[in-house]
Amino acid sequence: MFSLLSTSRDFVGRFVALMSIFWLAACQPVSLSGGGSGQRIDPKAPVPVALLVPGGSENSMDQLLAKHLENAARLAIADLQGVNINLRVYNTAGNPSQAASVATQAVNDGAKIIIGPLYAEAANAVGRAVAGRNVNVLAFSNNAQIAGGNVFILGHTFQNTADRLVAYAKQQGRSKIMTVHARTNAGEVGRAAITGAIAKAGATYAGVGSYEFSQDGIINAVPGIASTIRSSGAQAVFFTSDTAGALPLLIQMLPEHHVDRNIVKFIGLTRWDIPAQTLALPGVQGSWFARPHPGMASKFNARYSTAFDTPPHAIASLSYDAIAAIGALVKSGNAGALTASGLTQGSGFVGASGIFRFHPDGTNQRGLAIAQIQNGQVVIVDPAPSSFGGAGF
Structure with missing residues (x-):
């Protein structure tokens, strides 16, 4: 689909869910007396x-x-x-x-x-x-x-990723943060995670822009979103969309509508290095996203590939x-x-x-690295912590 993005209105392709395949509609958690204490074991036995x-x-x-x-x-x-x-x-x-x-x-x-x-x-x-x-x-x-x-x-949860990225943005002097999301259930979940992270970090919520999850919906919404970014004084814009969905069109059109990338940092709630072709898009250059520890992830992938003669699924x-x-x-x-x-x-x-x-x-908390896309390459600008209590926690 990337070859079709030479102009804004060339956007075509399949939209996919913002969350991973194992995210579904809300369900009710189980409450146990005693808080779900769990089984006791004999640690010396299988x-x-x-x-x-x-x-x-x-x-x-x-x-x-x-x-x-x-x-x-x-x-x-x-x-x-x-x-x-x-x-x-x-x-x-x-x-x-x-x-x-x-x-x-x-x-x-x-x-x-x-x-x-x-x-x-x-x-x-x-x-x-x-x-x-x-x-x-x-x-x-x-x-x-x-x-x-x-x-x-x-x-990996949206909240954990949002917490890490918002805290880093604030550390870098970008405390006024705006959110852009699709008007879908998953988009709303992403927006809520970012809003919660902003409050937790003591940053400033600069505003929100949203769009109908369709090609025309995005194109029609971009002028208003761009106007809100400029008028809000946002120092960073946090996108919930992934690279297989609305993101390529958004990051191409917003600068065309006078969003100054020298002033506003783009931040992704999803992995912007997947697929790898995304790294070549002009609109993602200089942007931040979070990813697992690169060295450890690579080591696991290599060991799995050696053991089973195929790369592991994510x-x-x-x-x-x-x-x-x-x-x-x-x-x-x-x-x-x-x-x-x-x-x-x-x-x-x-x-x-x-x-x-x-x-x-x-829920869980995972140690994540902050990555920046520079000249089509992923550069780690803040490493994943090696223990809890370190960077990002």
């Missing part, structure tokens, strides 16, 4: 762990994702030292009712904790199904609305992270390692792409 993957569906992508999630989990188990994980894999077919059924079966089989499933609706169903059995769930979803009680989410690292966290907790020798208090210990864990930790509300 620990039964259930992995719920979307295998068994008619969707070929679900089959691929299931394989990559299982591969990454087994790679993580191979890396553990002094810990014995008894991993059992269950297929959900990407279906909430089947996910709930196999989760119940997994607990009956002795599982002390559940990893997965992938989709938010299925994860919510699993959390409810095993709530009465006092079993915690580490879901692959990034939908914060299903987190809580016995459900902890592993996916979500495979989440499965590795879940096993890494469980392994670290079990290795501590604490019988309460997999309870909520164990999972939310403040120092966090080291995963495939850097440090991360779970919050008591079931």
Whole structure:
């Protein structure tokens, strides 16, 4: 689609969801008496762990994702030292009712904790199904609305990314921040995350611009958005759109409508280096986005590729992270390692792409680097932290 962006009105192509494939409509988290304390274990014995993957569906992508999630989990188990994980894999077919059924079966089989499933609706169903059995769930979803009680989410959240980027923008003297988003459910979720991050950082909300999620809707909205940027005195504009959606058109048209890039910094809530062709777009030069620790992510990708003769899917690292966290907790020798208090210990864990930790509300915090696009290349301008309490925290 990038070859079609030589002029503003040449924008065509498929729009995709702003959130990752495992984000769905809002669900209700499970509340457990005692805050979802979780199962106690014998850390000297093999620990039964259930992995719920979307295998068994008619969707070929679900089959691929299931394989990559299982591969990454087994790679993580191979890396553990002094810990014995008894991993059992269950297929959900990407279906909430089947996910709930196999989760119940997994607990009956002795599982002390559940990893997965992938989709938010299925994860919510699993959390409810095993709530009465006092079993915690580490879901692959990034939908914060299903987190809580016995459900902890592993996916990268908009809130975590927004918090990191807004804090960095303020440090760099760009505290007046405006948001531009689509009038969609996902766009509103992104806007809310940025608004919350601005308040948390003590920055200034400079205003908001929105657009109907269509080609004509974007083209018609840009003059008004550009006018608001200029009149608000915004020092940065935060976009919720990704590069497969409205972003290329927005970043091309706004400078055409007198938004001075020497005054206003563009910031992305999504990865602007994916796909790589995005880096060549004139409108992204000088912009910021957040990404996982580059060195650790590259190392994981290389190890996975060597072990399985194929590059990992982007979500495979989440499965590795879940096993890494469980392994670290079990290795501590604490019988309460997999309870909520164990999972939310403040120092966090080291995963495939850097440090991360779970919050008591079931959401997560991940250490992210700040990247700037310069001359078509990604340059890290603020590295990912190596521990909690460091940069960005």
